[in-house]
Amino acid sequence: GQQVMQIPQYQHVQEGEDFTTYCNSSTTLSNIQWYKQRPGGHPVFLIQLVKSGEVKKQKRLTFQFGEAKKNSSLHITATQTTDVGTYFCADNYGGSQGNLIFGKGTKLSVKP
């Protein structure tokens, strides 16, 4: 079945350093969604990418969708302690009925 691989599993950074997490698939991804889950919290929707090569920015966060729609990335510039949490990508393989298949997430810790 459809699988979404996410790397790295963990990332420890010093505050102010950049951070990137990658989402890969052997098959073409439909629409990629990105979520953030704070420790002890629930996933919160960040953004959805639909088009090949799409790039979207939210303040210090940059999201990219690969040209072949087989990978995506989330880059955070100059991390802050508020960025701590687990970042998940998810492929919306179910089309109009939804059904997201999630990557296993990248857990980010930020040392002040």
Place this chain on the structure above:
Amino acid sequence: DAGITQSPRHKVTETGTPVTLRCHQTENHRYMYWYRQDPGHGLRLIHYSYGVKDTDKGEVSDGYSVSRSKTEDFLLTLESATSSQTSVYFCAISGTGLSGYTFGSGTRLTVV
């Protein structure tokens, strides 16, 4: 997030007993989903609903059943709880299936 609540927030139950988790939404969204989250596995879809009395299985549906008799309520039932069903359960809603999901705060279930 406002508009979706899960109950109970925590539950401890014994092996072999039935358990029902409730998800309630006030957003009038068509789509509702049940996920479980386990270390090393990320978020996995159990069942979903695309309308009143319209439900379907997800990736890990064995041992679970669902019901949706009203737009606002989506119930997840463990017919006979097992220790392998110890997990954090999240409900999510989506307006169109193609938009980002809004997750509830989760139910932490422990089966002893």
